[in-house]
Amino acid sequence: MATVQKIRCQVERITDYGGHVYTVDLHPIERLPRFRPGQFLHLALDPYDASTFWPESRVFSIASSPIQRDHLQIAYAVQGRFTARMEQELAVGKRVWVKLPYGQFVIEDARDIVLVAGGTGVTAFTAFIAGLTPGYGNDIHLFYGARNPKLLIYQELVRKRADTIPHFHPRYYVEQSPGSDDLISPDIQVGRLSIATVWENVPAPSQKHFYLSGPPPMLKAFSHDLRERGISPEAIRIDAWE
Numbered sequence: 451m452a453t454v455q456k457i458r459c460q461v462e463r464i465t466d467y468g469g470h471v472y473t474v475d476l477h478p479i480e481r482l483p484r485f486r487p488g489q490f491l492h493l494a495l496d497p498y499d500a501s502t503f504w505p506e507s508r509v510f511s512i513a514s515s516p517i518q519r520d521h522l523q524i525a526y527a528v529q530g531r532f533t534a535r536m537e538q539e540l541a542v543g544k545r546v547w548v549k550l551p552y553g554q555f556v557i558e559d560a561r562d563i564v565l566v567a568g569g570t571g572v573t574a575f576t577a578f579i580a581g582l583t584p585g586y587g588n589d590i591h592l593f594y595g596a597r598n599p600k601l602l603i604y605q606e607l608v609r610k611r612a613d614t615i616p617h618f619h620p621r622y623y624v625e626q627s628p629g630s631d632d633l634i635s636p637d638i639q640v641g642r643l644s645i646a647t648v649w650e651n652v653p654a655p656s657q658k659h660f661y662l663s664g665p666p667p668m669l670k671a672f673s674h675d676l677r678e679r680g681i682s683p684e685a686i687r688i689d690a691w692e
């Protein structure tokens with residue numbers, strides 16, 4: 451396992467998707483340690499001095515691919531005090547500190563899987579999805595839900611990969627009906643993601659392994675519903691955001 455390293459980064463780009471949801475592109479000033487798709491980093495806004503403690507930070511899934519050695523991307527939604535600070539203080543050119551890699555939410559290749567992503571929770575899967583190749587031999591069903599169509603922020607990446615990878619089957623869900631000026635794809639369903647939806651759309655769902663990532667209440671409800679349907683705890687992996 452790679453040793454955790456503390457790295458200075460410069461903010462390269464911030465993209466505002468509305469609804470207080472952002473992606474942040476970071477340029478690491480020092481060499482990045484190796485990491486695996488599904489791992490996460492700690493981000494600190496205050497300067498770090500190696501002679502004292504690590505400053506207050508929060509953790510974010512690394513959305514970018516480990517193949518990109520000079521770039522990191524995270525996505526965040528404003529929730530509380532720290533992410534409100536991020537919204538106020540992050541700007542292009544600002545220096546921040548990250549430490550990485552952390553986490554074991556790494557997808558095991560050799561089986562058919564169902565990925566369930568709520569909102570920015572999709573970032574736990576984006577590096578894995580970006581690394582898929584056309585010869586990938588197992589079925590991957592992705593259920594990707596967000597509040598509204600604009601917040602399906604990795605839709606383009608997912609669609610591009612689905613075009614070339616026969617075993618990759620994404621489905622999209624939004625909670626709110628699209629506004630009249632929102633042009634959305636006809637394959638985006640309006641309605642909340644649920645395990646019932648997964649059961650309706652995945653062949654032999656009880657044979658699959660499940661990876662869940664998103665807000666804590668969603669994860670709690672989904673893992674409960676999966677267990678109710680007889681899925682063993684070993685077949686349910688959760689990127690717990692608390």
Ligand SMILES: Cc1cc2nc3c(=O)[nH]c(=O)nc-3n(C[C@H](O)[C@H](O)[C@H](O)COP(=O)(O)OP(=O)(O)OC[C@H]3O[C@@H](n4cnc5c(N)ncnc54)[C@H](O)[C@@H]3O)c2cc1C
Nearest residue numbers: 508509510511525526527529530531532533570690691692
């Ligand atoms: C594995 C993992 C991956 C995650 N990935 C993402 C992601 O990709 N995108 C995203 O938006 N969110 C992600 N989160 C959630 C994120 O880390 C924040 O917890 C969340 O955004 C809450 O925002 P906040 O800190 O502004 O809220 P706050 O209300 O300020 O704090 C939320 C929680 O942070 C902890 N906390 C509070 N104060 C401190 C402190 N001084 N030092 C350390 N911790 C403290 C407490 O547990 C508190 O309940 C992830 C969480 C985990 C565990």
